[in-house]
Amino acid sequence: MSHETVKVAIQGWPxxxxxxxxxxxxxxxxxxxxxxxxFHELFSKVKEDPSMFGIVAIENTLVGSILANYTLxxxxxxxVRGEQRLRIKHQLMALPGQRIEDIREVHSHxxxxxxxxxxxxxxxxxxxxxxxxxxxxxxxxxxGNLKGIAAxxxxxxxxxxxxxxxxxxxxxxxxNYTRFLIVGPRDEEEGARLLSMGRLNKASLVFSLPHEExxxxxxxxxxxxxxxxxxxxxxxPVIGMEWEYLFYIDVIYNDYQRYHQSLDAIRPLTxxxxxxxxxEAADTLYVTNGGAPVAKAQTSNKK
Amino acid sequence: MSHETVKVAIQGWPxxxxxxxxxxxxxxxxxxxxxxxxFHELFSKVKEDPSMFGIVAIENTLVGSILANYTLxxxxxxxVRGEQRLRIKHQLMALPGQRIEDIREVHSHxxxxxxxxxxxxxxxxxxxxxxxxxxxxxxxxxxGNLKGIAAxxxxxxxxxxxxxxxxxxxxxxxxNYTRFLIVGPRDEEEGARLLSMGRLNKASLVFSLPHEExxxxxxxxxxxxxxxxxxxxxxxPVIGMEWEYLFYIDVIYNDYQRYHQSLDAIRPLTxxxxxxxxxEAADTLYVTNGGAPVAKAQTSNKK
Numbered sequence: 256m257s258h259e260t261v262k263v264a265i266q267g268w269p270x271x272x273x274x275x276x277x278x279x280x281x282x283x284x285x286x287x288x289x290x291x292x293x294f295h296e297l298f299s300k301v302k303e304d305p306s307m308f309g310i311v312a313i314e315n316t317l318v319g320s321i322l323a324n325y326t327l328x329x330x331x332x333x334x335v336r337g338e339q340r341l342r343i344k345h346q347l348m349a350l351p352g353q354r355i356e357d358i359r360e361v362h363s364h365x366x367x368x369x370x371x372x373x374x375x376x377x378x379x380x381x382x383x384x385x386x387x388x389x390x391x392x393x394x395x396x397x398x399g400n401l402k403g404i405a406a407x408x409x410x411x412x413x414x415x416x417x418x419x420x421x422x423x424x425x426x427x428x429x430x431n432y433t434r435f436l437i438v439g440p441r442d443e444e445e446g447a448r449l450l451s452m453g454r455l456n457k458a459s460l461v462f463s464l465p466h467e468e469x470x471x472x473x474x475x476x477x478x479x480x481x482x483x484x485x486x487x488x489x490x491x492p493v494i495g496m497e498w499e500y501l502f503y504i505d506v507i508y509n510d511y512q513r514y515h516q517s518l519d520a521i522r523p524l525t526x527x528x529x530x531x532x533x534x535e536a537a538d539t540l541y542v543t544n545g546g547a548p549v550a551k552a553q554t555s556n557k558k
Numbered sequence: 559m560s561h562e563t564v565k566v567a568i569q570g571w572p573x574x575x576x577x578x579x580x581x582x583x584x585x586x587x588x589x590x591x592x593x594x595x596x597f598h599e600l601f602s603k604v605k606e607d608p609s610m611f612g613i614v615a616i617e618n619t620l621v622g623s624i625l626a627n628y629t630l631x632x633x634x635x636x637x638v639r640g641e642q643r644l645r646i647k648h649q650l651m652a653l654p655g656q657r658i659e660d661i662r663e664v665h666s667h668x669x670x671x672x673x674x675x676x677x678x679x680x681x682x683x684x685x686x687x688x689x690x691x692x693x694x695x696x697x698x699x700x701x702g703n704l705k706g707i708a709a710x711x712x713x714x715x716x717x718x719x720x721x722x723x724x725x726x727x728x729x730x731x732x733x734n735y736t737r738f739l740i741v742g743p744r745d746e747e748e749g750a751r752l753l754s755m756g757r758l759n760k761a762s763l764v765f766s767l768p769h770e771e772x773x774x775x776x777x778x779x780x781x782x783x784x785x786x787x788x789x790x791x792x793x794x795p796v797i798g799m800e801w802e803y804l805f806y807i808d809v810i811y812n813d814y815q816r817y818h819q820s821l822d823a824i825r826p827l828t829x830x831x832x833x834x835x836x837x838e839a840a841d842t843l844y845v846t847n848g849g850a851p852v853a854k855a856q857t858s859n860k861k
Contacts, residue, residue, distance in 0.1 A: 484771060486769075
């Protein structure tokens with residue numbers, strides 16, 4: 256099996272969730288990571304290099320849509336080329352040989368600290384220190400040989416930075432899933448290839464509607480008549496003289512031609528209807544166990 | 559004019575945005591603040607004391623819905639009693655007499671620092687220090703008489719903590735609005751009073767739908783037939799064996815009876831349809847200039 260190489264820009268450090276999402280999505284390829292400190296930097300890098308993809312968190316079951324990334328995507332002119340879902344798990348890790356009684360400080364991203372609140376409350380003597388990245392906290396402990404300090408990060412980060420997991424899956428809410436978009440330049444050839452294999456079945460759209468009675472129900476009714484299903488809808492007020500609304504919707508379809516006919520049918524009723532991308536839906540909810548993704552074949556065994 | 563007193567729980571310190579939202583919404587009353595460090599604490603306090611209201615940020619035009627607060631609201635059994643919108647502005651402040659050349663560090667909440675990125679990039683020698691609250695950063699500078707340190711906070715915080723504004727309205731994006739919900743116990747009497755004055759015209763609902771063709775378009779079409787208008791819609795996947803969707807919607811209506819008939823009409827097509835509250839819509843986009851809200855009469859003069 257020949258390993259094709261692919262360059263992928265991620266937000267955060269190697270071993271962070273964007274890294275896991277990249278390895279899971281491109282599991283058949285050799286991934287070269289391009290770590291970026293901000294999403295803004297990520298979009299700039301992917302725009303500059305047409306051979307590069309980017310991985311961008313777009314929504315999470317606990318915190319909702321990451322609207323700023325929708326705006327960056329819309330403004331970049333890049334396209335959604337795929338999607339990946341990840342169950343977010345948090346591990347408590349420290350230098351090998353350390354016990355939880357030895358730990359005085361836990362370092363991690365504020366979001367990760369917050370998501371492990373119930374576990375951390377059992378150790379009131381441990382100070383919580385906010386850092387900019389989960390994996391970076393693990394890296395610093397490893398490189399500085401820091402005793403008495405633990406990080407909250409992924410099992411992949413524990414492996415990469417040779418740390419030992421002191422407590423496994425310490426996140427309070429087990430229904431913590433993040434959906435990532437794979438972004439890149441428009442690629443007509445790849446689109447045609449997926450279409451010919453019947454694998455083009457999802458699209459992300461953005462449009463605006465005037466605040467008129469039933470304007471949204473008309474658009475959704477037309478989509479239903481064309482057998483186009485929604486998997487996501489999010490409204491966003493556009494601030495101006497009057498209230499106008501922006502809608503981000505994701506749709507899935509079986510018939511590509513019907514899908515394009517439905518766009519023609521709703522266009523006169525919307526403003527600035529824009530396709531952010533056509534891609535293959537992630538039909539299975541991938542659960543990773545830290546860098547080694549559970550393969551599609553494996554998860555569907557369950558049935 | 560007699561000043562009625564009202565107890566309001568806010569998230570954050572006095573002078574922070576929740577404080578400004580509280581003062582703006584209850585502008586006819588004497589407000590006694592109950593600062594809470596987390597939204598979780600806020601909901602607990604309001605549940606314990608039936609004479610208390612709470613103010614909770616629920617969505618922002620830059621970052622989207624704050625889903626965690628919808629979950630807290632749903633689980634608390636409290637009701638939405640009103641809403642308040644605020645334009646979020648950021649001021650750079652320091653001890654009186656300090657000039658911007660004297661400043662070596664800026665302290666504020668990470669979100670506020672991020673929202674002033676363009677301004678801060680012009681001063682690369684200034685270190686950015688994350689803190690837990692905008693107003694708390696201002697308070698600490700004042701109380702510690704800290705020279706060389708500035709905070710990013712509201713003009714209200716500058717006034718409260720006797721700081722001087724070094725740079726005004728330094729937020730990058732001027733379309734930064736937050737919508738706050740006023741939460742409290744169910745109050746049938748107050749509801750009847752608002753209804754009799756024709757001021758009950760908005761409601762927040764939550765329901766789930768199976769992922770079936772057109773299930774959402776049917777619900778929205780019925781609402782349109784009953785002349786019920788949507789001002790917000792947000793879908794959220796419910797993780798389980800199959801994909802089921804949760805929807806948060808806000809509706810406005812002119813006819814209260816028609817609104818209740820529409821609920822009866824959509825109930826059989828939805829699951830667990832729940833009213834989070836009925837209240838008066840904030841019809842004007844209030845813009846504060848730091849604690850002194852621009853009155854409704856003033857803004858409508860423009861027309």
